[in-house]
Amino acid sequence: MVNGYLALVLNAHMPFVRRPEYPRFLEERWLFEAISETYLPLLRIFRSLEADGVPFHLSLSISPTLASMLSDKVLCDRYIVYLDSQLALAAAEEKRVGGDPAFGPLARMYKNLYRADKDDFVELYGRDILAAFDYYYKRGRVELMTSAATHAFLPLFRDSPEALVAQVETAIVTHRKAFGKHPAGFWLPQLGWYPGVAEVLRAYNVQYTVVTTKGAIFGDPTPERGSFAPVECPAGLLAFIRDAEAANAVLSESSGYPSDPVYRDFYRDIGFDLPADYLQEHLEGPGERIFTGFKYWAVTGRTNDKVPYDPRSAQAKAAQHAAQFLAGRSKEAEAAAKLMDRPPLMVCPFDAELFGHWWLEGPAFLEALFRLAASSSGLGLITLGDYARCYPQNQISTPEFSSWGDGGFAEVWLDGSNDWIYRHISKASERMSELAERFPDESGLRERILNQAAREVLMSMCSDWALLMRSGKSSAFGRKQIEEAISNFSRIYDMLCSNTVSTEWLTKLEKRDNLFPDINYRIFRKKR
Amino acid sequence: MIIVKTEKLEALTLEELYALADRTGLDLPPGLERPFVIEEIAEALEEDEEESEERRAFQGEALHIDEKKYSDLRIDDIGPEPSSVSEEAIVSRYNETMIRAIARDPSWAFAYWDVSDADIAAMRGDENTAGLFLRVAGIGQDEGKAASEGHQEYFDIPVNDGDLQWYINLPRSGVRFRIELCARRLGFGKFRVLARSNEVESPRQSLALPKDGFGTVSYMLLSLSGIEDLPLDDLPDGNPLCIFHTDPGDPVDRADY
Numbered sequence: 144m145v146n147g148y149l150a151l152v153l154n155a156h157m158p159f160v161r162r163p164e165y166p167r168f169l170e171e172r173w174l175f176e177a178i179s180e181t182y183l184p185l186l187r188i189f190r191s192l193e194a195d196g197v198p199f200h201l202s203l204s205i206s207p208t209l210a211s212m213l214s215d216k217v218l219c220d221r222y223i224v225y226l227d228s229q230l231a232l233a234a235a236e237e238k239r240v241g242g243d244p245a246f247g248p249l250a251r252m253y254k255n256l257y258r259a260d261k262d263d264f265v266e267l268y269g270r271d272i273l274a275a276f277d278y279y280y281k282r283g284r285v286e287l288m289t290s291a292a293t294h295a296f297l298p299l300f301r302d303s304p305e306a307l308v309a310q311v312e313t314a315i316v317t318h319r320k321a322f323g324k325h326p327a328g329f330w331l332p333q334l335g336w337y338p339g340v341a342e343v344l345r346a347y348n349v350q351y352t353v354v355t356t357k358g359a360i361f362g363d364p365t366p367e368r369g370s371f372a373p374v375e376c377p378a379g380l381l382a383f384i385r386d387a388e389a390a391n392a393v394l395s396e397s398s399g400y401p402s403d404p405v406y407r408d409f410y411r412d413i414g415f416d417l418p419a420d421y422l423q424e425h426l427e428g429p430g431e432r433i434f435t436g437f438k439y440w441a442v443t444g445r446t447n448d449k450v451p452y453d454p455r456s457a458q459a460k461a462a463q464h465a466a467q468f469l470a471g472r473s474k475e476a477e478a479a480a481k482l483m484d485r486p487p488l489m490v491c492p493f494d495a496e497l498f499g500h501w502w503l504e505g506p507a508f509l510e511a512l513f514r515l516a517a518s519s520s521g522l523g524l525i526t527l528g529d530y531a532r533c534y535p536q537n538q539i540s541t542p543e544f545s546s547w548g549d550g551g552f553a554e555v556w557l558d559g560s561n562d563w564i565y566r567h568i569s570k571a572s573e574r575m576s577e578l579a580e581r582f583p584d585e586s587g588l589r590e591r592i593l594n595q596a597a598r599e600v601l602m603s604m605c606s607d608w609a610l611l612m613r614s615g616k617s618s619a620f621g622r623k624q625i626e627e628a629i630s631n632f633s634r635i636y637d638m639l640c641s642n643t644v645s646t647e648w649l650t651k652l653e654k655r656d657n658l659f660p661d662i663n664y665r666i667f668r669k670k671r
Numbered sequence: 672m673i674i675v676k677t678e679k680l681e682a683l684t685l686e687e688l689y690a691l692a693d694r695t696g697l698d699l700p701p702g703l704e705r706p707f708v709i710e711e712i713a714e715a716l717e718e719d720e721e722e723s724e725e726r727r728a729f730q731g732e733a734l735h736i737d738e739k740k741y742s743d744l745r746i747d748d749i750g751p752e753p754s755s756v757s758e759e760a761i762v763s764r765y766n767e768t769m770i771r772a773i774a775r776d777p778s779w780a781f782a783y784w785d786v787s788d789a790d791i792a793a794m795r796g797d798e799n800t801a802g803l804f805l806r807v808a809g810i811g812q813d814e815g816k817a818a819s820e821g822h823q824e825y826f827d828i829p830v831n832d833g834d835l836q837w838y839i840n841l842p843r844s845g846v847r848f849r850i851e852l853c854a855r856r857l858g859f860g861k862f863r864v865l866a867r868s869n870e871v872e873s874p875r876q877s878l879a880l881p882k883d884g885f886g887t888v889s890y891m892l893l894s895l896s897g898i899e900d901l902p903l904d905d906l907p908d909g910n911p912l913c914i915f916h917t918d919p920g921d922p923v924d925r926a927d928y
Contacts, residue, residue, distance in 0.1 A: 356896055361875055361876060363875075364879050364880065365889075369896030551776075552776035557775045565783065570765055626761050629761045
């Protein structure tokens with residue numbers, strides 16, 4: 144008999160960056176690092192748990208842009224080049240610090256990581272990571288969800304219904320193509336909810352999503368079970384509610400687990416510490432220092448005087464934190480269970496890339512958590528879908544507009560650094576609808592160009608670019624992604640209005656911005 | 672990261688360095704030797720970086736976590752632009768008379784607008800037109816509530832001809848409103864509506880308790896859910912939540928729920 148349930152929900156997402164026209168492109172490394180440090184390590188955990196007969200359950204959203212990139216041949220080829228480069232650097236590092244008792248083992252740790260990544264990616268999974276996740280989906284271990292097509296922050300587009308529908312429909316089509324199943328769950332980018340999004344999602348037979356504690360508690364009416372059970376919106380969508388205490392245990396900047404002194408420091412990287420001449424092959428250009436992924440120091444504390452990283456202590460700490468996390472949730476469940484008519488549910492949504500990429504020991508934490516939960520009788524791991532099947536009756540309530548960003552609303556994606564984009568995105572979306580109405584039955588070249596126009600509008604809506612503009616780093620890159628998408632769309636719009644199409648330009652653009660190959664521009668038609 | 676920046680700065684011409692100093696807000700005297708220019712800029716950028724770090728320390732997790740996904744971030748304002756420079760810049764406006772509003776949070780809305788060249792010309796040719804203003808008008812059920820509470824049903828914000836966007840401070844959370852872009856006419860209270868925005872509703876920051884109230888059990892569950900950490904506009908009569916108060920910890924450090 145379980146006293147409560149724990150639902151881990153991870154959101155795997157990377158914005159679409161693919162620049163085959165350049166021999167190397169710095170921002171493509173975001174994807175490669177996430178594959179190496181998060182996606183493949185997660186799959187290794189699943190394999191290890193399955194080999195040991197440990198039951199595990201989690202919900203995992205794979206965003207449509209990530210799915211597009213993981214199935215792209217050019218990016219997969221480039222990932223192997225990246226791995227070879229990392230292995231070459233690992234070999235050089237082993238030569239440089241191999242004899243050092245503190246750093247030698249670390250150089251070998253990275254060599255083993257990249258070697259395992261290459262073996263898994265090339266040999267075990269045949270370069271198909273989506274198929275690897277699909278294996279666990281079909282086994283009922285991992286429940287795959289989808290998210291908005293280009294991770295648009297939906298509350299800011301609530302007055303562009305065609306654009307919203309395009310985000311959702313494209314996501315569903317992409318998911319079905321990748322995994323052969325309709326997604327029951329939908330991850331709202333940045334947990335950005337607004338009253339009204341439920342109707343859009345239900346129109347596509349989405350059954351559930353996750354909202355913030357704040358959004359749910361300010362919902363109408365206030366949820367009588369707090370965050371310990373989902374609420375059902377009048378449209379029929381289940382809104383699972385994030386557990387605030389669980390989120391804080393991991394995400395607090397000062398006391399969250401990843402800030403523990405023994406864990407590996409994310410920022411201290413040989414890319415900035417070693418002479419440029421030595422790193423030449425691995426940098427992007429003269430003076431272009433980058434994170435190489437080789438980091439030898441522990442968090443230590445708020446000091447520049449870091450101590451060398453000790454993987455063994457860090458692994459032990461990860462297991463300890465997993466136990467602490469589980470104990471904390473058990474305590475919560477115990478307190479809530481006395482007040483409830485059913486076992487309380489604690490929903491823990493996180494960005495997947497937190498585990499491994501930023502918090503190196505994150506995958507070890509998850510593995511320990513799964514193993515401990517399997518051996519404990521008090522708390523059961525459950526997917527959102529399984530919970531919905533077990534407890535179909537829930538309080539009717541509509542959560543309030545909210546997100547998990549700074550301030551809890553839209554402050555991150557709408558401020559002085561990025562607000563100018565909404566005029567252009569809104570106009571592009573409006574014009575796209577106009578085109579879809581004017582040309583409802585096109586085929587051949589005109590259909591191709593209309594489909595490309597739809598892709599460009601979706602790309603302009605990506606919330607990551609607004610976030611980068613606000614962060615003050617790579618804001619020029621974020622700005623240019625939106626400018627290019629809007630500029631490409633506007634050019635197509637002008638071409639169609641003047642009845643002239645530059646086939647060469649279109650073909651080039653199609654080859655580069657090749658996400659959502661099955662897109663149908665008619666998704667932008669007005670709903671009647 | 673001062674090393675990185677200095678390396679990048681070394682790659683720039685003196686003219687580019689002066690241009691960068693200007694963008695960074697540094698007022699450098701002309702004719703400075705190159706090493707001094709680099710030193711000044713590097714110091715200024717380092718200070719900016721520290722401020723930025725401090726700012727980030729108080730920002731929410733969306734920045735903290737998502738930003739870390741993109742580990743190879745380019746440092747802004749230095750050196751060459753990203754290789755994906757747009758072939759052509761996008762237009763700054765679409766030459767149409769319009770206004771649109773977006774609710775950002777309980778206190779602020781964002782509005783952007785434009786007036787077409789033809790409308791501007793017509794206004795300039797009309798000696799009775801005396802500038803633009805925004806009228807923020809409550810709509811729907813809030814009108815009655817606003818009137819009973821003694822609030823105005825609308826308020827006006829004068830804007831300059833060159834303005835194209837504003838953040839608007841809202842009187843309270845959970846308000847439905849529309850914004851009108853208006854041209855003032857000579858004569859008391861006369862104006863012409865040029866464009867009307869979409870309807871917008873700012874999020875509520877209060878509990879929507881059932882009419883027949885809430886049981887103690889539900890208050891306890893809300894308390895366990897962390898309600899004490901939420902910024903409530905108001906609390907129910909008698910504030911029963913305080914009965915079940917638990918230690919919420921340091922509010923600055925807690926994630927946004």
